[in-house]
Amino acid sequence: MKRESKKIRIGNVEIGGNAPVSVQSMCNTDTRDVQATVRQIKELSDAGCEIIRVAVPDKEAAQVLGDIKKQIKIPIIADIHFDWRLAVEAINQGIDGLRLNPGNIGKRENIEKVVKLAKEKEIPIRIGVNAGSLEKELAQEEGDLSQKLVKSALKHVKILEDLDFNLIKISLKSSDVPVMIDAYRQIADIVDYPLHLGVTEAGTLKRGLIKSSVGIGTLLSLGIGDTIRVSLTENPVEEVYAGFEILKSLNLRQKGLNLISCPTCGRCQIDLINLAKQVEEKFRNIDKPVTVAVMGCAVNGPGEAKSADIGIAGGINEGYIFKKGEIIRKVNEKNLLLAFEEEFSKLLLEYH
Numbered sequence: 477m478k479r480e481s482k483k484i485r486i487g488n489v490e491i492g493g494n495a496p497v498s499v500q501s502m503c504n505t506d507t508r509d510v511q512a513t514v515r516q517i518k519e520l521s522d523a524g525c526e527i528i529r530v531a532v533p534d535k536e537a538a539q540v541l542g543d544i545k546k547q548i549k550i551p552i553i554a555d556i557h558f559d560w561r562l563a564v565e566a567i568n569q570g571i572d573g574l575r576l577n578p579g580n581i582g583k584r585e586n587i588e589k590v591v592k593l594a595k596e597k598e599i600p601i602r603i604g605v606n607a608g609s610l611e612k613e614l615a616q617e618e619g620d621l622s623q624k625l626v627k628s629a630l631k632h633v634k635i636l637e638d639l640d641f642n643l644i645k646i647s648l649k650s651s652d653v654p655v656m657i658d659a660y661r662q663i664a665d666i667v668d669y670p671l672h673l674g675v676t677e678a679g680t681l682k683r684g685l686i687k688s689s690v691g692i693g694t695l696l697s698l699g700i701g702d703t704i705r706v707s708l709t710e711n712p713v714e715e716v717y718a719g720f721e722i723l724k725s726l727n728l729r730q731k732g733l734n735l736i737s738c739p740t741c742g743r744c745q746i747d748l749i750n751l752a753k754q755v756e757e758k759f760r761n762i763d764k765p766v767t768v769a770v771m772g773c774a775v776n777g778p779g780e781a782k783s784a785d786i787g788i789a790g791g792i793n794e795g796y797i798f799k800k801g802e803i804i805r806k807v808n809e810k811n812l813l814l815a816f817e818e819e820f821s822k823l824l825l826e827y828h
Contacts, residue, residue, distance in 0.1 A: 477699050478699040479664050479671075479699045480493075481493060481668055481669065481670045481702055482668050482669055483670070484600045484644075485598075485600070486527055486551045486572050486573045487551025487572035487573075488551065489526050489550075489551055491600075491645065491670045491702050491703050492702045495702070496729055497696065497701060497703060497704060497723055497728050498526045498527060498702070498704075499524060499526050499704060499716055499719035499723070500526065500527040500528070500553075500672070501520050501525045501705060501706075501712045501713075501715045501716050501719075502528070502529040502531075502705065503517060503520075503528060503529070503530045503712065504516075504712060505530075506537075507531055507532060507537040507540065507541075507544070508534075508540060510540050510543050510547075513544055514544055514547045514548060516712070517548045517552075518548065519713055520716055521548065521549060522761055523760075524716050524720055524731060524761075525716045526550060527550060527551050527552075527553060527572075527573075528548070528551070528552055528553070529552070529553040529554075529555050529575060530544070530553070530554065531555050532554045532555060535565065537562075538565035538566050538569065539565060539569065541554060541565075541566055541570070545569070545570050545571065545572075551572035551573065552571050552573075553573035553574065553602070554566035554571045554573070554574055554575070555575040556576050557577075558580055558581060558582075559581065560581040560582060560586040560587065560589060560590050563590045564589060564590060564593060567590075567593050567597055567599055568593075571599065572599065573600045573602065573645075574590075574599060574601045575601075575602045575604050576590070576601055577603055577605070578590070578591065578601070578603075578632055578636055579611075579631060579635055587635060587639070591636060591639045591641050592639075594641065595640075595641050598643065599643070600643040600644065600645055601636065601644060601645070602644075602645040602647060603629055603632040603644060603646050603647070604646075604647045604649070604672075605625050605628045605629045605632070605647065605648050606649050606650070607621055607625060607651070607655060607656075607676070608651070608677070610624055610625070611628060611631075614627060620655075621655050621659075622648075622650075622655050622656075622659040622662060623659075625648040625650065625659040626648065626659055626666070629648055629663060630663075630666070630667075633646070633667065633669070644669045645669060645670050645702075646663060646667070647672040647673070647674060648660055648663060649707075650675070650676060651675060651678065651679075651687075653675055653690050653691040656675055656676075656691050657694050657695060660695050660700055660701070661700065670702035671700060672703050672704070672705065673692045673695055673696070673700075673703070673704045674692065674704060674705045674706070674707055675687045675688045675691040675692065675706075675707065676707055677707065678707045678708060679709060680710065681708055681709075681710045684706070684707065684710070685706070688706040688708075688718065688722070689722055692722055693722055693725070696723070696726050696728060697726060704719050704722070704723075705719070706722070717760060720732060732761075732762055732764070732765065732766075733756070733766060733768060734765065734766065734767040734768070735752070735755070735768050735769075736767065736768065736769040736781055736787070737752040737770040737771070738770075738772050740772050741772065741773075743772065744773055745773070745790060745791065745792045745793065746790035746793070746794075746812075747809075748772045748790055751788065751812070752770040754813055755768060755788070755813070755816065758817065759820065762824070764824060764827045766820075766824070766827075767783065768784060768785065769781030769784035769787030769789075770788050771788065771789045771790065772789075772790045773789065773791070781798075782800060782801025783801075784798075784800070785823060786798070786799050786816075786819060786820055786823050788812060789803075790809075793808070793809045794807060794809055794812075795807055795809060795812040797816055799819075799823070804819065805819065
C-alpha cells in the first residue's frame with residue numbers, strides 16, 4: 477500500500493497523492509551559461525526526465541532563469557541556499573519550484589517575503605535536509621543521525637506552516653543508506669507531505685547505482701516516496717535512466733525500454749555482451765513501454781523470454797528474432813542487429 481500523501485504540483489507535474497512517482501535530475505552546468513544549461517535540460521528531457529533542478533548561487537544565475545524556462549518543456553526548480561533575495565528573483569523569473577530551507581535564509585521578515593510570494597504564485601518549496609550539513613546545534617546533540625534529520629526537517633516545516641504555507645515537499649538525504657531509510661520511515665509516519673527520495677553523494681556510476689537502488693528501492697517497496705533523484709558522479713542523463721529502471725523494477729512505472737538479457741554462459745556462441753549493450757544504447761530513449769530480450773542461446777531464448785514483446789536468441793554464429801516466444805526470423809550474426817532494428821521498427825508502429 478502506498479503511503480497517502482498530499483498532492484502538490486510542480487509546473488504540470490503532479491507529485492504525491494495518486495500521481496505516479498516522478499523522476500528528477502539536476503543540471504551540472506553553470507546556470508549563468510543559458511545555452512549550455514538549456515542544451516543539457518533538453519538532453520535530460522529526451523531521456524525521460526520530468527523535473528529539472530538548477531543551482532542558483534548568485535544574482536546573475538537567478539536573473540537568467542526566465543530565459544532558460546522559455547526554452548524548455550519540463551518544470552524547473554531553483555536550488556537556493558542562504559540568500560532570500562535569490563529566492564524572490566527566481567520566483568519572479570517564473571520558476572516552478574524552490575529547493576530552500578527557510579530556517580537558513582536569515583531574519584523572519586525575509587522568510588516572510590519569500591513565503592508570501594511563493595504562496596501567491598503557488599510555488600512549492602522543497603525542504604531538503606542533508607546529513608552532511610545539519611545545523612550545528614542539532615549535529616552536536618545526542619541521538620541517532622536519522623532522528624536529527626527528521627528533527628531538522630520538522631523545524632523547517634513548522635516555519636512554513638506558521639506562515640500558513642503548505643505546498644511542501646521534503647527530503648532527508650544521507651550517503652549512509654540505512655540512515656536515509658530510517659529517516660524517511662520516521663517522517664512518513666509524522667507528516668503527509670510528499671517525499672523526495674535520494675541517497676546523497678552516492679558516488680560514481682556503479683557504486684552510486686547500487687546505493688541508490690538499495691535506498692530508494694527499499695522505501696518505494698514500502699510505499700514511501702513520491703518523486704526520486706538518483707545522485708551520481710556522472711552525466712546526469714544516467715541519473716534519469718537509473719531512476720526509471722528502479723521504478724520499472726518495482727512495477728511502479730512502465731515508461732520506455734525494459735531490457736531482459738541473460739548473463740551468458742558456456743553455451744553462448746555469439747558476442748552477447750556487446751549485442752545487449754548495442755540494443756540498449758540504440759533504444760534507450762524510446763517512450764513506448766516495450767520489453768526487449770537479448771538471450772545467449774536457444775535454451776534461454778524464446779522460451780524463458782516469451783513474455784518479451786520482441787527479442788534475440790543466439791545460435792552458432794547466428795541468431796533468432798522472436799516475438800512473444802515465437803521465432804519470426806533466422807539471421808547470420810553479422811546481420812543480426814540490423815535485422816532486429818527492422819523488426820523493432822515494425823513493432824513500434826503497432827503502438828498508438
